[in-house]
Amino acid sequence: MRFGVHVSIGKGLPRAVQAAKDLGCDAFQIFSGNPRGWQKKPLAAEDVALFRQKVLDYGLGPVVVHLSYLPNPAAEEDELYAKSIKAITEEYQRAVTIDADYFVVHPGKAGKQDRETALDKVARGVVKILTQVPGRTRFLLENQAGAGTEVGGRLSQLADILKTIAWPERTGLCLDTCHAFAAGYDLRTQEGIDQILMEVESTFGLESIHLLHLNDALGELGSKLDRHTHIGQGKIGLAGFGLFLTDPRLTSLTGILETPQKKPEDDLKNLAVVRRLAAGGER
Ligand SMILES: [Zn+2]
Ligand SMILES: [Zn+2]
16 A cells, blocks of 8 residues: 655645655645635646656655635535535646646535435536546545535445446545544444445445545544544554555555644654554554
């Protein structure tokens, strides 16, 4: 398995690649701009060129772009829905421009709509985006914890969206361990891991999983609490991650850490833990 972390682009795109390299990452994830705003500064051509050159020079990949926080592709209100799809289109375009391998999107919140309506809105939005923006960057839907009216807590809901989109060569799934555990999939045991992978297998096939988000969970099983913590220090624990990271169905994938970054050494520690576990080391 290849491993990476989410790195900041606060000091520019080329510096983000350097940060990933300095941490010893194989791969990395970024936002394409300020994640807390709707407006993004235009990408500078020389930054993009230098970014792509450094990615090649260092042999890093896959390169992952995560959607910012505000857009909701399932939004109930027409205005917010339109604004969200426009913003996601722009961010997907930015991911294509920097030649990212994957673009990761949370399927959003349904509000008062019934789930089918919300799932259908997400699917129609993604089709519109992919039609408007050609590119090799694969559009991945991420499973959510299922807090409040979030859609996509159950894998079968994501399967419904992907089936409606019906564009398998440009779409896929990003599986987040914290979200899955909070949504009720017990990743502490082989039975629980078998259950979630069999659900994927029977709905859209294991090959639709393109990326893993590796986060331990602060909340209990089924708590719907989307709170990430360091690998081995949460409720999934070292034993659970040991099983997950050595599962032969997952070992060809890449795992991106989205664990807390309070101290400079946090990422280094978490990378060391997942690499030890993936190598079959002490749990
Ligand atoms: Zn995630
Ligand atoms: Zn999360």
